[in-house]
Amino acid sequence: MPLVTLRQLLDEAAKGGYGVGAFNVNNMEQIQAIMEAARETKSPVIVQASRGARAYSNDNFLYHLMLAANELYPEIPMVLHLDHGNSFDTCKSAIELGFTSVMMDGSLMADGKTPSTFEYNVDVTRRVVELAHSKGVTVEGEIGTLGGIEDGHGAGGTGLEHVTDPDQAVEFVEKTGLDALAIAIGTSHGAYKFTKKPDGSVLKMDLLIEIHKRLPTTHLVMHGSSSVPKDLQDIINKYGGKLKETWGVPVEEIQLGIKNGVRKINVDTDNRLAITGAIRKVFAETPEKFDPRDYNKPARAAMQKVVAQRMTQFGQAGHASDFQAKSLADYVEFYKNNK
Ligand code: G3H
Ligand code: 13P
Ligand code: ZN
Numbered sequence: 001m002p003l004v005t006l007r008q009l010l011d012e013a014a015k016g017g018y019g020v021g022a023f024n025v026n027n028m029e030q031i032q033a034i035m036e037a038a039r040e041t042k043s044p045v046i047v048q049a050s051r052g053a054r055a056y057s058n059d060n061f062l063y064h065l066m067l068a069a070n071e072l073y074p075e076i077p078m079v080l081h082l083d084h085g086n087s088f089d090t091c092k093s094a095i096e097l098g099f100t101s102v103m104m105d106g107s108l109m110a111d112g113k114t115p116s117t118f119e120y121n122v123d124v125t126r127r128v129v130e131l132a133h134s135k136g137v138t139v140e141g142e143i144g145t146l147g148g149i150e151d152g153h154g155a156g157g158t159g160l161e162h163v164t165d166p167d168q169a170v171e172f173v174e175k176t177g178l179d180a181l182a183i184a185i186g187t188s189h190g191a192y193k194f195t196k197k198p199d200g201s202v203l204k205m206d207l208l209i210e211i212h213k214r215l216p217t218t219h220l221v222m223h224g225s226s227s228v229p230k231d232l233q234d235i236i237n238k239y240g241g242k243l244k245e246t247w248g249v250p251v252e253e254i255q256l257g258i259k260n261g262v263r264k265i266n267v268d269t270d271n272r273l274a275i276t277g278a279i280r281k282v283f284a285e286t287p288e289k290f291d292p293r294d295y296n297k298p299a300r301a302a303m304q305k306v307v308a309q310r311m312t313q314f315g316q317a318g319h320a321s322d323f324q325a326k327s328l329a330d331y332v333e334f335y336k337n338n339k
Helices: 006-016 028-041 051-057 060-072 088-097 118-134 166-176 205-214 230-238 251-258 269-285 292-314 328-337
Strands: 020-024 045-049 078-085 101-104 138-143 180-183 219-222 262-267
Touching: 006 020, 006 078, 006 138, 006 180, 006 219, 006 262, 006 328, 020 028, 020 078, 020 292, 028 045, 028 060, 028 269, 028 292, 045 051, 045 060, 051 060, 051 078, 060 078, 078 088, 078 138, 088 101, 088 118, 101 118, 118 138, 118 166, 118 328, 138 166, 166 180, 166 205, 180 205, 205 219, 205 251, 219 251, 230 269, 251 262, 251 292, 262 269, 262 292, 269 292
Parallel strands: 020 045, 020 262, 045 078, 078 101, 101 138, 138 180, 180 219, 219 262
Antiparallel strands: none
């Protein structure tokens, strides 16, 4: 089937009351892991690429790998999404390349670190919405900023300094006309989110519930949603890694979010951990090996396992054949009629 828009997928998820994982990719093996997990669990998928991923793969390589996936898994509804677009131009280039959805992260300035003003965020997001919707492409925006700077997206600190203000969230949605809203509730990108299992003092699920009450029809997005499972940390450390003790976002908290308007859940770090653990294991146990396939295959399988598990836990499993893909042209009409 043709590529689908994020808007269609999230509208379907809202109807069905489930969440959809958005998994980051940088190379062929990660794309294959996601598609195999989707086939295994009969899930629709969101495949997302950051600016870093686009630079790493030189854009066209990654885009054509995604198209190959779409061709080889015709039964899987697939969204191509830009993760953390940092400017109008980055979003524009993703739209021109063929992405069906973009995130304009105007909560930070273009450096990906400095918190922006509300006015800046509204202005840049609204301009991206205008362009994207004229092409039928979906837009995710963000209000409030995540903590941490581990992977270059975040305002630093603990994640509690810039949590989302519900009044601003309402005004932001009204003024921008976006399709999906990322909110900040205390999470950070990367492995080091919390120093112990998070409770309500550091992971603000109450705030999420309040925002959902105020914006009941807006699709909410949770970033920094890796669970950083202990077993994946242990494999890395067992085979020579040096991860410090850390906690991520428990899956049950994400499931509570899904009951309260969360439709897109961003996961990257858990897959990075799974891949690295599998590769370290091969290197440690069979140091005589040097064919990259000998470690890339188990790495791909380890990522597939994590992704399939999340697809089941988020509820998207079994929903691949619920709907017919609509085209970008359909969404051009949709946005004209829903201004
Ligand atoms: O939010 C960030 C994602 O984990 C992607 O990270 O910019 O290192 O590709 P990246
Ligand atoms: P994690 O680092 O928790 O996997 O978050 C990924 C993310 O939010 C990508 O935008
Ligand atoms: Zn993110």
